[in-house]
Amino acid sequence: MTDATTTDVAITGDHDHEHSHGLDDKGYVKIALWLALITGAEVAWSYLPVWEDASGLTSFAEVAGLLVMMAIKFAVVAGFFMHLRFDNKLLTRLFYSGLVLAVVVYVIVLTTFEFWSS
Amino acid sequence: MTDLADTTAVGAHPGAATHDHTHVTATGISNEKVAMWAFLGSECLLFGGLISTFLLYKDRAADGPVPHELYDIAFTSISSFVLLMSSLTMVLAVSAISRGDDRALRAWLLVTALLGSIFISGQVYEFKEFLNEGLGFTTSPAGSAFFTLTGFHGVHVTIGIVMLISAALLSRSGRITQRNAEAVEIVGLYWHFVDVVWILIFTVVYLIK
Numbered sequence: 001m002t003d004a005t006t007t008d009v010a011i012t013g014d015h016d017h018e019h020s021h022g023l024d025d026k027g028y029v030k031i032a033l034w035l036a037l038i039t040g041a042e043v044a045w046s047y048l049p050v051w052e053d054a055s056g057l058t059s060f061a062e063v064a065g066l067l068v069m070m071a072i073k074f075a076v077v078a079g080f081f082m083h084l085r086f087d088n089k090l091l092t093r094l095f096y097s098g099l100v101l102a103v104v105v106y107v108i109v110l111t112t113f114e115f116w117s118s
Numbered sequence: 119m120t121d122l123a124d125t126t127a128v129g130a131h132p133g134a135a136t137h138d139h140t141h142v143t144a145t146g147i148s149n150e151k152v153a154m155w156a157f158l159g160s161e162c163l164l165f166g167g168l169i170s171t172f173l174l175y176k177d178r179a180a181d182g183p184v185p186h187e188l189y190d191i192a193f194t195s196i197s198s199f200v201l202l203m204s205s206l207t208m209v210l211a212v213s214a215i216s217r218g219d220d221r222a223l224r225a226w227l228l229v230t231a232l233l234g235s236i237f238i239s240g241q242v243y244e245f246k247e248f249l250n251e252g253l254g255f256t257t258s259p260a261g262s263a264f265f266t267l268t269g270f271h272g273v274h275v276t277i278g279i280v281m282l283i284s285a286a287l288l289s290r291s292g293r294i295t296q297r298n299a300e301a302v303e304i305v306g307l308y309w310h311f312v313d314v315v316w317i318l319i320f321t322v323v324y325l326i327k
Binding site (some may be wrong): 022024025028029031032035036039040042043046047051062063066067069070073074077078080081082083087088090091094095096097098099101102103105106109110113115 | 145146147151152155156158159160161162163165166167169170173174191195198199202203205206208209210213303306307310311313314317318320321322325326327
């Protein structure tokens with residue numbers, strides 16, 4: 001996904017320059033179409049007949065597939081629309097520090113409340 | 119907002135080439151932008167807490183339905199699509215101001231606000247349907263967790279709409295121009311964050327059974 005978008009779309013501005021401008025409008029439209037496509041795939045995936053009465057590995061595959069698509073959408077919006085790919089890396093570290101901290105803290109909370117076993 | 123609009127810095131984009139480099143910081147990034155990113159990082163903790171609470175309580179209802187019995191996935195998918203497209207129009211607004219195209223900026227900002235309003239209308243409709251089906255804020259722990267999470271997100275979207283309309287008005291009065299394009303970019307960061315939070319909510323709350 002990321003490779004496709006970076007090769008297909010024109011990059012404006014100078015990558016070597018610290019203050020790169022990101023993509024051109026056509027590039028953003030292409031990314032939005034990809035995001036819409038992934039959203040459609042997510043919904044279709046959640047309705048696959050194979051998940052009916054799923055348990056064990058099958059159930060894990062259903063959830064894992066959805067989480068992977070969600071993570072791709074998240075990374076694409078943060079990277080391209082929020083310009084993290086083109087901006088100072090300090091901003092990426094600042095944002096993802098909060099995100100990683102949140103994930104770690106709440107995985108611990110859910111584990112404490114025995115969420116995974118239920 | 120005025121201060122935000124009036125201050126520019128090294129490291130700002132788009133339109134960085136036209137900025138007044140009068141507010142140089144040690145990092146090369148404006149304080150306003152760093153502050154917004156730090157705020158968004160902290161918001162991850164807020165929404166992480168709300169999502170975790172929902173996951174813990176989603177099946178807890180002594181009487182009445184639980185949220186996942188009432189979801190209309192087709193309807194919510196369309197709402198999600200609308201919010202996703204609002205991120206596109208927002209980034210086109212940022213692109214417009216970087217070119218110095220004020221008319222296009224205002225048009226895209228207003229389209230983004232309109233798409234946000236459509237999303238909020240959909241959420242109000244969904245809440246009303248859930249209430250009719252017997253799931254209210256105080257009906258059960260599941261209801262409380264669901265309405266708190268999606269309600270908090272809805273409030274964020276509403277605040278974003280106010281910011282978008284304010285930016286459009288400031289642009290109309292000439293207080294946001296290409297010179298201080300970073301103000302629009304910072305509003306955009308908030309708006310995109312609201313979108314990425316919905317990406318999480320849509321998958322974790324609605325799609326994962």
